[in-house]
Amino acid sequence: MALRSVRHYPSFFSIAMLCLIILYAPLIVVMVYSFNDSPSITNWGGLSLRWYFDVFTGPEAPRFRAAAWNSLTIAVLAATIATAIATAAALAMLRAGKFKGRSLTFALINLPLMVPEIVIAVATLIFFTMIGFTTGYLTILIAHITFCIPFAYLPIAARLQGIDGSYEAAARDLYATRAQSFWLVLLPLMAPGVISGYLLAFIISLDDFIITNFVKGAGMETLPTAIFGSVKQGIKPNIMAISTLMLGVSILFVTLSYLINRKGRQSP
């Protein structure tokens, strides 16, 4: 009885539900208007699949496909690399004792948060040009890794701070090497932080427009640059259709991860 009551604050449930409603309500608008027969995103003109045909078979279809592919691969790569870098940095910051320059390193890690995006964008492009780096996929990836680091680092570090050293000490007492105790003890304990950091890095990369727009090369398009670039025509329901498809893909991932997770737990 005591256990239940200290864990569960009744109002927290309502707030969590409110939170989900706020998060998802605008997405319903997106989904509904992806089926709009009219080219409007505010006036309803009847039910139609024309924008889905447009996305898959229209003249712009190859470009949208390429943009979606670029966005997803860059987000996966950038989030993976940034999370790895951030995990290493968190170990050094919290499990390597005090050292000179720790505060400075902390400021360094968070620097991408502090500099306005447009400034990073222009400055990075000038820098890449100075060192003769041809803009393209790789420059986008590097830029994304850079600004993803604090988003991955902060949740990981917040988690690591809460992990008591005694677990690792116990592992070491049982003659586990440092590598073994990291992979078998510390990393599983850190997992919620690592996953949180990875997810944040992923969505921040997937969403980035300003920096990408400056460091991308000729012919390179990501979904955000395609969406923001539509100003001459205005946003049309084809963008809503693409967004709905992206939602579909993400929900597919959620379902898969849930099923794998459940299967993994059922088998001994």
Add this chain to the structure above:
Amino acid sequence: MAGAAPDSGTSAETTYRSARVPLLLPTWLVIGIFLILPVALMAVYSFLTKEMRGGVIWEFSLAAYDQFFINRGLFGDEPPSLEWTYISVFGRSIAQAATATTLCLLIGFPTAWFIATRPPATRGVWLFLITVPYWVNLLIRTVSLRFLIRENGPLNDALLGTGLISEPLAMINTNFAVQLGLFYSYLPFMVLPIYAAVERYNFTLSEAAADLYASRWVILREIVLPIVKPGIIAGCLLVFIPSMGAFLAPNLLGGAKNFMIGSLIEEQFKRSLGNWPFGAAVSMILMSLVLILLMLYARSMAKTEAR
């Protein structure tokens, strides 16, 4: 400061001492080369002469900082006085970011707590559920939010239908809309770090306190909060700092009637004002402000550590 808090001195706290340099090297290299160098370049730009409509002329000038701090009237011939225009832009942006951060915390903490108390198998799904909406581009999400809260939009229709209000609420182009937009833009950046910290929380602590007749709110304040503080701070940093420079929510939901830090800087690089040194200077001032805040915070942490 999340990530630089005190260590209690068990041997595990120094496990990685010998590997410190290789562990930090990637961070130093990536941020050092691909961020510090460009930012240093921008710092230099803020002291150069502006080229009309974008670009710089390599001549030293304090014009950018002069424009920020000193008012010489519309035609530049009045006696100099302190310029309030940009200071008030900063004040407005900071107030807005602070409100958005508070909102995110008030909603985000209970949500994170709720997720952390689900059975372990479903926690991952809940985390995904929080981030799924962010697969849709921020621009589209903001436009849809705008659609929802407009004067004759679905939200007003629903409220009118239930009889809670008799006149449609004017939400669009208000501060409320901007805060809602910022809240909506950054919510997971609050929820996920807090979740990462709460998930670790040992509930037997709460039970022990409850046995001693502490009320649940006292437990939350006195026992839970100090332990999950690193997560809360990480979340606040991830929401507050980007909110200050945000410009989609203020522009699309707030009506863009007044400059915010984000739109002020954007105008210098991507729109007609085209004053790169000034844009660079505003960014440097913003960056210094955030750095000072972080340093003050670090110092107060160090003081509590020393106690």
Add this chain to the structure above:
Amino acid sequence: MTRLITTTSALCLLAGAAQAEGTLSVYHWFEYIPQELVDKFTAETGIAVTIDTYDSNEAMLASLKAGRLGQYDVAVPADFMVEIMAETGMLDTFTAEEMPNLPNIAPQWLDVPFDPGRTSSIPYQWGSTSFAVNRDVYAGDISSLGVIFDPPEELRGKINVLDSQNEVLILGSLYLGIPQCSTDRDQLRALSDMLVAAKQHWASFGSDTAKDVMVSGDAAAGMIYNGFSAKARAEGANVEYSYPTEGHVLWMDNVVLLKDAPNRANAIAFMNFLLEPENAAAVTNYAAYTSGVSGVESFLDEAIRTSPENNPPAGAAPGAFAQVCDEETQKLYDAIWINLKK
């Protein structure tokens, strides 16, 4: 990491080598050229086209200044930006012999102030900027810019203005009868005061949203581009576009030949291709603005050819392009804009 970089730079070199033979690199707005037309160009000439996109004239300028000049063959800047780019030395020139279709340009667009005699640009699409009013809300007279700057009771608090210094200040100047790039203190003071007073009646500033707010009804009147107004009408809003008696702003997007173009000959072939009436009409049918090429009429869709937004009524006051002011004067206009939005 080093190997990754080496491999990728090798790939980039390969891409660079391919560029020299039969490719064309276009810096363009997104969704502003029909893909069918690009395919047709490739089919006719064998030149493969890569398109890169930007979202504002100044963003394009910034990105070229920051080091992208020399990567693209052609770009599509607006009138005033052509002049700025020419002054900054970003444009290459061509001769009339190189561009056989040059005489296809409609006579009034041949000798334009931003590129006299057309030596580095050709017209792409043009249109006008003034304002539109939702006729369900306001049925009165809309022949004056006063609808925006001194609005009638019904429209107060329901007006969207473009979030663009040029358009707002020029339309304001037209309303007060002040010339562009004025240096007269009293005139500028009057302009600034008028705008600040008008701002209290405005609901929002927004350029990209100018059409959507009219369609959704968030705004009952708004400064708008003629093409956006036509689209708002097509989406079912009862909006009427005005050609005010004080005049309106003209704008024209132009294809320019960039300096250090890696494929100069292909760029000229592309520009020449766009001057064929049939191809120019294809762009217009897609973008719904107006072409600057003679003889497109027979290829145009009926709705676009006869749209009231694209055809000013007889006797409408003439439009004016944005002038590029000198640096000292521009400073004053910048100050007025900052003061308006502070």
